[in-house]
Amino acid sequence: MRFSLLVLALLTSPAAADTQQHPMGNGGYCGTQDPEPGVVYDPARVRAAPTTLFLNRCPGGCTITKGRHDAPNNVSNNTGTGPGPFTFQEFPNYEGMRGAAADQEWNEIVACVRSIYSYYNVNVVDTRPASGPYHMSIVSGTNDSIQFQGQVMGQLLGLSALSCAGPLDNVVSFALADNHRSIFRGAPRYxxxxCNTIVHEAGHAFGLEHQFEFDDGKSACPDPMSYDIGICNPPKHFFRNKSAKCGGVSLMPCSCAMRQNSHSKLDAAFGSxxxxxxxxxxAVTFSGSPPGTLGAVVAGTAGSERGVETLSLIMNGHVYVTQGGAPYVGELGQDLNAQYTVAVPPGLPDSIYDLQFRACDDLENCTDSAILTVTKGPAGGCTSTEACDTAQECLDGRCTFLPPTAEVGEECEVNxxxxxxxxxxxxxxxxCTEQCNTEDDQCPGDLACQLPANETDPANGVCFFPQDEGGCCSTNDTPPWGAFVLALGLAGLIRRRRA
Ligand SMILES: [Zn+2]
Structure with a gap:
């Protein structure tokens, strides 16, 4: 088991990111404790099943006692160091009012948490379930409420338990509402x-550790398990379907695996x-000038509450270009109406073109825009298939790719x-070829999985003819990509049909 302390302090200006450490806009840190010797979770309490997340606003106040986690009986062993009991006033709104006056902000918080967990079979409720097991988030209190006596830089915002084994039943986590009031200004920010702290602390109880940056080096700030609210702090943080490196305020080795993909871990635990x-x-809004002509770029907009991960340019039903989504910046996160400009590939044949943007989130939920029809060259577009590119035909003035038919091993000219x-x-x-793993060669026919030149990852192999095929073309001891290219100069090696 592991303590996890969410500690945030006042915002400071983020500095430029470097590869080792993202500046934390919160100026805080996370203290963790390694598993206590001898503390072993009962495997029966580690569940990978649909579960309930109970947000407890402590109506009229509530009391937690210290002991083995038992949410239905208000027992927790991840409080502060004091002996308990631990007492909490009812959840306050930003102005400090409790009871009905706090209903609106409470309902907004519950709706926010529910929407973020709505991708999974996690049932978010704010009335106590009739029976366990469930996870309980206490949404109220201060350091004193949990008798926290540690030394922290900044403000303690929450506390939870974490097991690499997976979600823990009946854990109590804490989102210290009264502490939030003292550092986040205004009801919307509160x-x-x-919402972010509740989601984060429950995430720990569901088996997630802190994420520092994604594999592409960008801050994990759009994910609730990130501490970075300086680079970005979008209105909602969603569990990202992206491989991430771990760490709170600096890069640290992950404790539970080499990398963490918070979405896939929750998806595996609960189902989606x-x-x-x-x-x-x-939406596509513009291409060339005058209107109706294909210019050097296609422009438009795209957005998603979850965030746009990729934006593709589709022309006559075919994806020509895919680029990344707009950056996440500051409190806005990613612009819901971000402008996108995509360069049109050079050398396209004269044709009518039906232009579309395809915007996808990181879960590959995609939307194709309405079509904007433009023309390159003479009005009316192409007049013959010969005027179009390889593997295309001219249909209704549009150079259009034919459906692919060639299998791996068969001859081709274009992808x-x-x-x-x-x-x-x-x-x-x-x-035609496909990616393969040289340590588990499953290439069809008489093809073999081989690594291209300058490639070292066995998973990035390519199905190709064995290097010594034909007996004449092994020019060196390594099977680099260049060697197969050389071998392929001999047309006799090409199979019209694979065996
Ligand atoms: Zn944490």
Whole structure:
């Protein structure tokens, strides 16, 4: 078991990020304690099943006693160091009023937490379930409420328990509402930060540790398990379907695995369901001038409450370009109406083009925009298939890719001909291929999984003919990509049909 302390202090200006440490806008840190010797969770209490997250606003006040986690009986062993009992006033609104006066902010917080967990079979309620097991989040209190006596920089905002084994039943976590009031100014900010802390602390109880940055080096700030609210602090933090490195205020090795993907971990633990969050929006608004012509770029907008992860340019039903979503910046996070400009690939044939943007979130929930039709070249578009590119035909003035038919191992000229979407080889001779793992060669027919030149990850192999095929072309001891390209210069090596 592990203590986790969410500690945030007043905002400071974020400095430029570097590869080792993202500046924390909160100026705080997280203290953790390694598992206590001899403390072993009863495996029966580690559940991977639909569960309930009970947000307890402590109506009329509540009391927690110290002992083995037992939410139905208000017992917790992840409080502060004091002996207890631990007493909490009822949840306050930002102005410090309790009871009915705090209903509106309470309801906003509950709705926020519920929407973020709506991707999973986690039932968020604010009345105590008739029976356990469930997770209980105490949404009230201060350091004194939990008798916290540790030394912390900044303000303690929450506390939870974490087991790498998975979700823990009947854990009590704490989101110290009265502490939030003292550092986050204004009711909207208070609601937002309370939601984030509750989601974060429950996330710990569900088996998640802190995330520092994604594998692409960007701050994990859009994820609730991040501490970074300086680079970005979007209105809602969603569990991201992205591999992340761990750490609170600095990069640390993950404790539970090499990397953490918070979404996939929750998905594996609870199962997923249709969320409350709408799919992205997307619109193409402009291409060339005069209107109706294809310019050098296609412009438009896209947005998503969850965030747009990728934006693709589709022309005549075919994806030509895919680029990343707009950046997450500051309190806005990612702009819900972000402007996108995508460069049109050069050398396209004269044709009518039906332009669309496809905006996808990190869970691959995608939306295709309405079509904006433009023309390159003479009005009326293409007049013959010969005027279009390889693997295209001219349909209604539009150069359009034919559906792919070639299987792995068959000859190709462009990716679009391959069912796998990948055509590789020399300038004169290519075959459809696919990614493979050299340690688990499952390439079809007489192809073998081989690593391209300059590639070291066994998972990034490519199905190709064995290097010594034909007996003449092994020019060195390594099987680099360049060697297969050389071998493929001999058309005789190409299989029209794989065995
Ligand atoms: Zn934490």
């Amino acid at each position: 609601v937002k930060e309370m 369901k249709t969320s409350e969050i709408a799919n992205p929006t997307a 679009e001909q391959c069912l796998s979407g990948v055509c590789r080889g020399s300038d004169t001779t290519k075959i």
